[in-house]
Amino acid sequence: MTAAYDTDNIFAKILRGEIPSHRVYEDDAVVAFMDVMPQGPGHTLVVPKAPSRNLLDANPSTFGPLFTVVQKVALAVKKALNADGVTVLQFNEPASGQTVYHLHVHVIPRFDGIPLKPHTGAMEKPEVLTENAGKIRAALGS
Numbered sequence: 001m002t003a004a005y006d007t008d009n010i011f012a013k014i015l016r017g018e019i020p021s022h023r024v025y026e027d028d029a030v031v032a033f034m035d036v037m038p039q040g041p042g043h044t045l046v047v048p049k050a051p052s053r054n055l056l057d058a059n060p061s062t063f064g065p066l067f068t069v070v071q072k073v074a075l076a077v078k079k080a081l082n083a084d085g086v087t088v089l090q091f092n093e094p095a096s097g098q099t100v101y102h103l104h105v106h107v108i109p110r111f112d113g114i115p116l117k118p119h120t121g122a123m124e125k126p127e128v129l130t131e132n133a134g135k136i137r138a139a140l141g142s
């Protein structure tokens with residue numbers, strides 16, 4: 001049986017503003033912020049405010065607003081980082097590689113010939129996250 005949603009997971013704390021994040025986008029239903037261990041420059045996480053562990057227990061009404069923002073952010077990171085493409089990833093339960101148990105979608109700018117860095121590899125410098133967040137916010141027009 002799948003575990004219950006934990007209201008103290010790290011993204012729930014970020015959504016409540018209890019711990020800081022480099023936010024690039026927010027609306028009534030969705031928040032986007034920089035991944036602190038990016039798999040490439042500009043790696044952004046798109047997170048619905050509605051609580052669910054992952055895609056498997058989410059209310060289907062979550063997906064429309066969530067993927068509308070995934071597309072907005074994908075276009076913005078491509079423009080902001082001058083990327084050649086964008087990888088969108090989403091993990092469900094430990095066997096898949098999920099490490100934070102609040103539904104989220106990874107949006108990662110990609111560059112021809114450059115592989116992704118490891119998932120949850122190294123922490124990025126805060127000043128790099130701040131700089132990339134600024135570029136993405138500008139591309140989003142926010």
Ligand code: 5GP
Binds near residue numbers: 034090121
């Ligand atoms: P998952 O493995 O659950 O698909 O992805 C969780 C992601 O959250 C990872 O890519 C990891 O680098 C990122 N992450 C973990 N802790 C934090 C944090 O405190 N703040 C932010 N912004 N990202 C985090």
